[in-house]
Amino acid sequence: MKYTYILLSQLIFLFILPNHLKVYAINSSPYSEIAKLLNVPESEVPELLVNQTILLEGNKILIPLLDESIYGGTYIDLIANKIFINTIDISKNESIINNPVMKPYLNLLSFVEVNNSLSKLNEIFNQVNTLVKNFNVVNVIISNQYKVNNIVIFLDQPELYQAFINSAKKLNPTPIIDGPNEDIKENSSSTLKSRENNSPILESHENNSPTLESREIHLRILSGYAIGASNEKSRFKCTAGFWVRQQGLAYLATSGHCALNATEPHGSIKFYFIVPGTDKTKFFGNMTRFELEPVDRGFILPYDEYSVSPFIFAHELQMFAITDFTRTLVNFAEGAVVCKSGAATGYSCGKVLSVKVNTVLFHVGYGRFDYEGLIEVSMRGSYGDGGAPVFSYNNPLDLSQTGVNLFGMIVGATRYQPKIVFTPLYQILDSDMDVVTIHELLSNFNF
Ligand SMILES: *[C@@H]1O[C@H](CO)[C@@H](O)[C@H](O)[C@H]1NC(C)=O
Numbered sequence: 001m002k003y004t005y006i007l008l009s010q011l012i013f014l015f016i017l018p019n020h021l022k023v024y025a026i027n028s029s030p031y032s033e034i035a036k037l038l039n040v041p042e043s044e045v046p047e048l049l050v051n052q053t054i055l056l057e058g059n060k061i062l063i064p065l066l067d068e069s070i071y072g073g074t075y076i077d078l079i080a081n082k083i084f085i086n087t088i089d090i091s092k093n094e095s096i097i098n099n100p101v102m103k104p105y106l107n108l109l110s111f112v113e114v115n116n117s118l119s120k121l122n123e124i125f126n127q128v129n130t131l132v133k134n135f136n137v138v139n140v141i142i143s144n145q146y147k148v149n150n151i152v153i154f155l156d157q158p159e160l161y162q163a164f165i166n167s168a169k170k171l172n173p174t175p176i177i178d179g180p181n182e183d184i185k186e187n188s189s190s191t192l193k194s195r196e197n198n199s200p201i202l203e204s205h206e207n208n209s210p211t212l213e214s215r216e217i218h219l220r221i222l223s224g225y226a227i228g229a230s231n232e233k234s235r236f237k238c239t240a241g242f243w244v245r246q247q248g249l250a251y252l253a254t255s256g257h258c259a260l261n262a263t264e265p266h267g268s269i270k271f272y273f274i275v276p277g278t279d280k281t282k283f284f285g286n287m288t289r290f291e292l293e294p295v296d297r298g299f300i301l302p303y304d305e306y307s308v309s310p311f312i313f314a315h316e317l318q319m320f321a322i323t324d325f326t327r328t329l330v331n332f333a334e335g336a337v338v339c340k341s342g343a344a345t346g347y348s349c350g351k352v353l354s355v356k357v358n359t360v361l362f363h364v365g366y367g368r369f370d371y372e373g374l375i376e377v378s379m380r381g382s383y384g385d386g387g388a389p390v391f392s393y394n395n396p397l398d399l400s401q402t403g404v405n406l407f408g409m410i411v412g413a414t415r416y417q418p419k420i421v422f423t424p425l426y427q428i429l430d431s432d433m434d435v436v437t438i439h440e441l442l443s444n445f446n447f
């Protein structure tokens with residue numbers, strides 16, 4: 001019930017103050033997570049995020065100028081306020097420095113001499129992917145990491161793949177092999193447990209909240225809510241991704257793998273959402289279309305249009321209005337800070353570790369699934385976060401106007417390490433499909 005009041009008050013703000021999309025922190029700011037991540041005082045976060053926008057713009061202009069045989073990729077660093085450009089020949093830097101389009105960004109550029117060019121890294125990346133297929137390796141993440149100037153292979157169960165590891169080690173440069181770390185295993189699992197026991201802190205606004213039919217609020221499904229297909233035996237928990245609109249119909253997007261094992265005898269896949277703060281589940285629609293490969297995505301058709309919402313729900317904190325979404329890859333850079341809201345592990349933020357990632361996941365009873373072109377982020381995630389929206393802030397200086405830019409949704413997370421991979425929107429959205437944003441809601445009310 002407590003949630004009801006908070007969400008209601010948000011909606012009322014929306015109706016009364018359309019040009020002031022009020023979203024506020026309850027007990028803590030969404031920036032405290034970022035402050036911890038970057039190890040800076042919270043007061044510096046807004047400016048760092050503004051600077052990140054500039055770094056990303058500069059990086060976007062820079063990328064097409066880089067000759068893959070000389071340059072080794074780029075990454076940004078918010079604290080240093082730099083775009084780092086790896087190069088195997090620093091003396092060739094004039095072509096970048098003297099290019100007029102880079103002029104506004106010159107102070108932000110920093111060249112780093114490395115051994116491996118982008119062509120070399122891509123060649124090793126492809127060879128590792130071939131080995132992964134040949135040795136039938138599963139539950140593996142292969143990432144091209146520019147900052148380390150190498151390919152990193154994360155193996156969930158390295159002990160099963162000694163022959164693969166031996167072959168990978170013969171490549172030159174030798175890729176970095178990473179795996180679960182027992183130390184981290186103990187600590188991170190206990191962290192997750194304690195988070196689960198913490199009930200969200202949303203009491204404070206209860207008394208001064210206006211009342212409205214609770215029915216209204218219960219029917220809206222926000223990004224970040226726990227959803228699942230369920231049969232009587234088991235409940236499969238995922239996260240509501242975001243609403244999309246295609247040919248006039250609205251669908252809730254989430255991971256396609258949420259539909260596994262959930263088909264009912266007459267062929268429908270019924271989806272439920274868990275009313276926040278309760279154990280109650282409510283049916284809200286059938287997943288009418290899903291796939292596991294090449295993109296892990298599924299679309300749920302609600303039985304009632306009223307379910308559609310352009311908001312992201314972030315457990316302990318607040319709601320964020322989706323104001324924009326990014327359909328292209330080039331807006332990402334290694335080192336950028338992004339956040340997510342998952343039904344299992346809540347709201348958290350992390351740094352992009354790689355913008356070029358392939359992974360092979362294994363689903364018991366179904367086999368292996370290959371994914372390409374994912375993005376890897378250093379943030380916690382666990383079972384139940386599949387489908388969670390990944391986003392960044394649009395207007396960092398004014399939290400009362402916080403809108404977010406949506407980038408994609410989580411497809412998998414590593415156990416024991418804070419690492420997730422997400423699918424970028426350009427893979428999820430069909431060409432005639434758009435994300436439902438706050439602008440659609442506002443135009444429906446003729447503001
Ligand atoms: C943000 O960028 C400006 C201009 O480059 C710089 O002066 C400022 O120190 C940066 N802020 C932070 C917090 O790094």
Ligand SMILES: *[C@@H]1O[C@H](CO)[C@@H](O)[C@H](O)[C@H]1NC(C)=O
Nearest residue numbers: 090091092093094109110111
């Ligand atoms: C560009 O290369 C020249 C020659 O190697 C070097 O002196 C200069 O410091 C480089 N500039 C930057 C910004 O790294």
Ligand SMILES: *[C@@H]1O[C@H](CO)[C@@H](O)[C@H](O)[C@H]1NC(C)=O
Nearest residue numbers: 112113114115116148149173
């Ligand atoms: C590049 O390779 C050389 C020789 O293998 C090595 O000594 C050097 O440390 C490498 N440089 C970097 C930046 O890794």
Ligand SMILES: *[C@@H]1O[C@H](CO)[C@@H](O)[C@H](O)[C@H]1NC(C)=O
Nearest residue numbers: 181182183184185186187188
């Ligand atoms: C995990 O926790 C133990 C006990 O608190 C501590 O000694 C160890 O250093 C921690 N390991 C990591 C990787 O944080």
Ligand SMILES: *[C@@H]1O[C@H](CO)[C@@H](O)[C@H](O)[C@H]1NC(C)=O
Nearest residue numbers: 266267268269285286302303
């Ligand atoms: C869901 O699918 C079942 C079985 O096909 C169908 O009877 C039901 O009407 C569908 N529900 C909605 C809301 O579309």
Ligand SMILES: *[C@@H]1O[C@H](CO)[C@@H](O)[C@H](O)[C@H]1NC(C)=O
Nearest residue numbers: 234260261262363364365366
């Ligand atoms: C899903 O079904 C397959 C067989 O179709 C079975 O092997 C597997 O254990 C089931 N998975 C779950 C999570 O129940």
